[in-house]
Amino acid sequence: MPLYLGVDVGATWTRAVLVDGHANVINRLKIRTSKNPLADVAEAVAGWKFDSIGVGSIGPMDLRSGWVTNSPNSPARQFPLVEPLKKLGKPVVVANDCVAAVWGEYVFKHGVDNMVYLTLSTGVGVGAVVNGALLLGKDGNAHELGHAVIDFRAGRQCGCGGFGHFEAYIGGANVPKWFREVSGEAMADAAEVFRRYRAGDSKAVEFVNLWLDALAAGIATVVAAYDPELLIVGGSVALNNWDIIIPKLSPRLVKYLGVRPPQILQASFGDDEVAIGAAALAYKTPESLKKFGYPR
Known part of the structure; x- marks a missing residue:
């Protein structure tokens, strides 16, 4: 059964959930958002088994470079979204946190x-x-x-x-x-x-x-x-x-x-809203994101 890692990078907290194709949560974690939050996630989930990764992050961002470019509320205004996850060896898809959330609602709930x-x-x-x-x-x-x-x-x-x-x-x-x-x-x-x-x-x-x-x-x-x-x-x-x-x-x-x-x-998924939405990006990557070269 394919599993998907969904990561929610917030201004205060970074969350990750491991879900199946029906949005059932298998595992989760919650850590303080740092200046390089995806590096922290990569270390924390190194022992988890999954097929692909989706990230929903605070912005603004540059999808082509895979970076957050000017976040007003986070510990670092700029930080990478894709590069720190490459060590996990799985395809990565990223988008803004609310973009991820609406996609999760669309894919897993309302359509x-x-x-x-x-x-x-x-x-x-x-x-x-x-x-x-x-x-x-x-x-x-x-x-x-x-x-x-x-x-x-x-x-x-x-x-x-x-x-x-x-x-x-x-x-x-x-x-x-x-x-x-x-x-x-x-x-x-x-x-x-x-x-x-x-x-x-x-x-x-x-x-x-x-x-x-x-x-x-x-x-x-x-x-x-x-x-x-x-x-x-x-x-x-x-x-x-x-x-x-x-x-x-x-x-x-x-x-x-x-x-x-x-x-x-x-919202349908409570505190997991963005993380499950991020997993939805990995589960069913939208055509508009593929035009930016995702998954990577």
């Missing part, structure tokens, strides 16, 4: 020809399948709508250096700073903001309502770009606060959308 995956985590990322094709762009960054400008007048700076970006408002890493700007109070992290919201804290309630408005504006931008019939939402901020987000999102979307809204569903 909907027009669908988008949106992650709300440390940052904000997007992956899209349009008319059955996985979108990549000239370098593999066709999905970077976390850096779409949702407020051109804003002084809020994103981790990438740009201003007014979707991620600058919604990304978990930026929530404490924005909360302090709005409320005048310091907050440890996004989780604390949502805990205080649930406790009825007035400043947290005011802020989360503002955050939800920004989320709706960003999602409307994503929907306008790709016109999906299905929007899959994942990432720690979304998964931990689904009960808050979903009831309050749809009424806000009406304000911004000019097209028919998609169905919105929670």
